[in-house]
Amino acid sequence: MITIKEIAKTLNMSPTTVSNVIHGKTKEVSPDTIKRVQDFLEEVEYVPNINARNLAQNKSKIIGVVLKIRQDRYSHIYTDPFVAEMLAGMEEVIRKAGYFMMTYISDDIAEILNHVSTWNVDGLILFCMLDDDAIRVRKKYHKPIACVDAYISEENESAFGDQFINIALDDEKCAYEGTAYLVKSGCRKVAFLADNMDGVNKARFRGYRRALDENGIEYSDRDYFALRSTKKEMKSSMASLVSNARRYGYDGVFSSSDLFAIHFIRECFEQGILVPEEISVVGVDDSELAEMYRPSLTTMHQDIHRKGALAAEALIRMLKGEKLERRQIVLKPELVVRESVIDFKKQSAE
Known part of the structure; x- marks a missing residue:
C-alpha cells in the first residue's frame, strides 16, 4: 500500500x-x-492505516462489549430479540462516534477477567453483570465502563470511581405493574415464569410477590415456573410447565420476557388451552414479536434500543473526558395492553 x-x-x-x-x-x-x-x-x-494512527494517539478506537450469559444460551443468544435490539442500539452510537464494537460472550467471570486485562479497548460495556462480577472487572480494567442491567449496591458504587454508569429498567416496578394488571383483570392464581432468579429476575420476582401480597393472594413455591431455556430443553420444559398450569388451575402468568411468554402461549395452543380465555399472559420487553404474534402479547414495555444507545452514549462521553451527572439511569416501564389478557371479572358478569 x-x-x-x-x-x-x-x-x-x-x-x-x-x-x-x-x-x-x-x-x-x-x-x-x-x-x-x-x-x-x-x-x-x-x-x-487506522492501526498506525491509533497507535500514535495511544487509542484503539474499539469499544468492548462483554455479555455474561450462561454457556447453554451461547448458541442462540444473537437471535434473542432483547439482546439483538440492545446491541443494535449500542452499535449505532459507537459507529457514529467513529469507534468499532467488539463483542465477547462468556459465563466464566475468570475467563472474562483474563481477556479484559489484555484487551487494548478504549472502553467497556458490561451486560448482565452481578454485583461482585462488575467489581472484579473494575479491579482489572481502569478505563471507562458502562453497565447494562448490572445490580450494584450503593456501597459498592464507590469502587468504580467517576468513570462508570449503569443503565437499567425499574424491574421491580415492571413486574409489580404487570402482575397487578393480571390480578385486576380477575386472575387469582398467577405464576412467575423465568429461567433464573438472578439480577433482573430477582428484582422482578420481588415486584411480582409484592403485587400478590397487596391483593391478598398467597404465594407457594409451585408458583415459580422455572424454565430450562436451553435450545435442547426449551420445548420439553415449557410443555411440562403448561401441563402444570392446567393441572393446578393457573389463570395468569407473568413472564420475565416476551420470548418466554410467546413460547408459553404457543405450547398452550398445542395442548388445547385457550389464551386468554382460560389463562392470561403478560410479558416484558415489548419486542417486535409481542405485536406480531397472535394473540398479540400484553407486555411491559421498555425501550431496549434506547437502553443500549444510552450505555454507548454515556461511555463515549466519558471517553471525551466529560464527567457524568449520575451513575445510574433507571428507565420506567409502561404497560402495553393487547390481546393476551382477558378481563375475567367482566366475563363472569356477562
Whole structure:
C-alpha cells in the first residue's frame, strides 16, 4: 500500500500537507491543494492505516462489549430479540462516534477477567453483570465502563470511581405493574415464569410477590415456573410447565420476557388451552414479536434500543473526558395492553 511519504513525493509537496488533508486538518491548506491530494487518493484507492494512527494517539478506537450469559444460551443468544435490539442500539452510537464494537460472550467471570486485562479497548460495556462480577472487572480494567442491567449496591458504587454508569429498567416496578394488571383483570392464581432468579429476575420476582401480597393472594413455591431455556430443553420444559398450569388451575402468568411468554402461549395452543380465555399472559420487553404474534402479547414495555444507545452514549462521553451527572439511569416501564389478557371479572358478569 502506498505511504504518505510516497504520495507527497509524487505530488511534490510535504508529507505534513498530505497528512493534514487525509485527516481533515485543512484550515491552512489551499482548496487547489486539497483537490489535488483528494483526487490522487481516489485514483490510487488509498486506505488510511487506522492501526498506525491509533497507535500514535495511544487509542484503539474499539469499544468492548462483554455479555455474561450462561454457556447453554451461547448458541442462540444473537437471535434473542432483547439482546439483538440492545446491541443494535449500542452499535449505532459507537459507529457514529467513529469507534468499532467488539463483542465477547462468556459465563466464566475468570475467563472474562483474563481477556479484559489484555484487551487494548478504549472502553467497556458490561451486560448482565452481578454485583461482585462488575467489581472484579473494575479491579482489572481502569478505563471507562458502562453497565447494562448490572445490580450494584450503593456501597459498592464507590469502587468504580467517576468513570462508570449503569443503565437499567425499574424491574421491580415492571413486574409489580404487570402482575397487578393480571390480578385486576380477575386472575387469582398467577405464576412467575423465568429461567433464573438472578439480577433482573430477582428484582422482578420481588415486584411480582409484592403485587400478590397487596391483593391478598398467597404465594407457594409451585408458583415459580422455572424454565430450562436451553435450545435442547426449551420445548420439553415449557410443555411440562403448561401441563402444570392446567393441572393446578393457573389463570395468569407473568413472564420475565416476551420470548418466554410467546413460547408459553404457543405450547398452550398445542395442548388445547385457550389464551386468554382460560389463562392470561403478560410479558416484558415489548419486542417486535409481542405485536406480531397472535394473540398479540400484553407486555411491559421498555425501550431496549434506547437502553443500549444510552450505555454507548454515556461511555463515549466519558471517553471525551466529560464527567457524568449520575451513575445510574433507571428507565420506567409502561404497560402495553393487547390481546393476551382477558378481563375475567367482566366475563363472569356477562
